[in-house]
Amino acid sequence: MKTSKILLLVLAFVSFGIIPANAVMRKVPVYLYSLFSLEKPSDARIMALGNSLVADYSGNGASFSNPATLAMFKGVSASYHTRWFDYYNELEDCRLQSYRALLETPIGVFGLKYDRFDKEYDFVGTTVYSPGTLGYIETGILNWRFFDYTAALSYGVNITDNIAIGVNGKMFNQNAELSPGIVVDTLGNIMALASRSNPAYLCDIGLLFHFDGFLSESNIADQISLGIALQNFGSDLRIKYTTSAYDYIVQLPRYLRVGMSYSFRTNEDIPLLKCQISAEYRKWLNHEKGYEREVDFGGAGFEAKIFDLLFLRIGGESQPITNVFGEEGTLNFRYGVGLSLSAKRIGIELPLRMLFDYGVQPLNNNFYLDKKNMDVFSFKLMYDSSVFE
Numbered sequence: 001m002k003t004s005k006i007l008l009l010v011l012a013f014v015s016f017g018i019i020p021a022n023a024v025m026r027k028v029p030v031y032l033y034s035l036f037s038l039e040k041p042s043d044a045r046i047m048a049l050g051n052s053l054v055a056d057y058s059g060n061g062a063s064f065s066n067p068a069t070l071a072m073f074k075g076v077s078a079s080y081h082t083r084w085f086d087y088y089n090e091l092e093d094c095r096l097q098s099y100r101a102l103l104e105t106p107i108g109v110f111g112l113k114y115d116r117f118d119k120e121y122d123f124v125g126t127t128v129y130s131p132g133t134l135g136y137i138e139t140g141i142l143n144w145r146f147f148d149y150t151a152a153l154s155y156g157v158n159i160t161d162n163i164a165i166g167v168n169g170k171m172f173n174q175n176a177e178l179s180p181g182i183v184v185d186t187l188g189n190i191m192a193l194a195s196r197s198n199p200a201y202l203c204d205i206g207l208l209f210h211f212d213g214f215l216s217e218s219n220i221a222d223q224i225s226l227g228i229a230l231q232n233f234g235s236d237l238r239i240k241y242t243t244s245a246y247d248y249i250v251q252l253p254r255y256l257r258v259g260m261s262y263s264f265r266t267n268e269d270i271p272l273l274k275c276q277i278s279a280e281y282r283k284w285l286n287h288e289k290g291y292e293r294e295v296d297f298g299g300a301g302f303e304a305k306i307f308d309l310l311f312l313r314i315g316g317e318s319q320p321i322t323n324v325f326g327e328e329g330t331l332n333f334r335y336g337v338g339l340s341l342s343a344k345r346i347g348i349e350l351p352l353r354m355l356f357d358y359g360v361q362p363l364n365n366n367f368y369l370d371k372k373n374m375d376v377f378s379f380k381l382m383y384d385s386s387v388f389e
Contacts, residue, residue: 048336049301050315067166070156
């Protein structure tokens with residue numbers, strides 16, 4: 001009963017939205033807009049494993065892919081993640097940052113996160129001051145700043161020994177600012193580079209099925225898990241440009257994610273080896289007409305954990321279009337490493353550890369980029385025991 005009430009409260013939160021009765025609205029395609037904090041994982045582990053963790057059983061809390069994976073988490077954690085998008089020199093400060101916290105309670109696992117993507121650069125242009133009046137015009141250096149963010153409250157719980165459910169309640173928003181003034185193109189037309197938007201309220205819901213595997217050897221244990229999630233169901237994003245009388249409506253992409261993972265480990269007190277293989281298929285459900293060929297995504301990854309200390313990761317992600325992140329229809333390669341430092345290794349009898357994760361995503365150099373790779377870094381501080389015991 002407590003679980004049902006919590007799920008209903010989160011669903012009520014994400015269904016809330018306000019659109020003024022006097023707004024004049026136009027619908028525009030979603031592909032015209034940046035959705036980095038909503039669509040790109042900032043966690044180095046998720047990125048290195050090909051964004052394939054809808055069925056993750058590791059307990060690391062991959063709520064970006066499936067909120068039901070939170071149910072496997074134990075203890076308390078706080079983390080910071082950053083992913084650079086500086087593939088052109090002009091995008092030196094362009095990055096996605098994330099702050100997250102997880103807490104295991106007697107009624108399930110709760111998570112909070114805030115992801116923010118920032119892009120800023122200077123360029124030479126012409127600005128007009130006091131639009132709508134005589135004003136004056138000046139040519140010089142303009143500064144353009146853009147950001148989008150996603151804030152989320154997550155919950156996951158095991159409802160049986162083999163089934164977990166979870167939900168994310170999310171708020172997504174974006175804004176653009178131009179300083180000083182408003183840009184005018186070479187024909188004298190005012191360009192709408194500055195905008196404000198009303199946030200979209202969204203919901204993800206997921207299931208995770210987990211059960212013992214096939215190995216019966218006493219010194220080896222294995223686990224199989226299957227995951228399914230529906231993402232980004234809720235209200236639309238409403239954008240208002242400074243130079244337009246219209247409100248522009250963007251229907252954010254909704255996804256179906258399905259996948260599996262298989263893991264095995266040796267049974268020592270400190271396992272010599274623990275491995276996980278993961279795979280995922282993702283489908284864009286509410287695509288615009290004419291984009292039927294651009295709806296299928298996939299990912300796969302392999303992770304090895306050695307002596308509960310060192311992580312080695314390799315993965316790939318396929319996409320239905322060619323862009324700076326890779327070629328259409330191919331498994332675009334990425335890799336990463338991680339280091340887990342336990343307090344017990346230095347004689348402190350506390351279930352405390354720090355995790356450092358680093359990932360590299362090679363870029364598609366057919367676009368004549370200034371960099372060959374994108375870097376992702378994560379830091380996690382974890383207390384691996386319930387604070388309610």
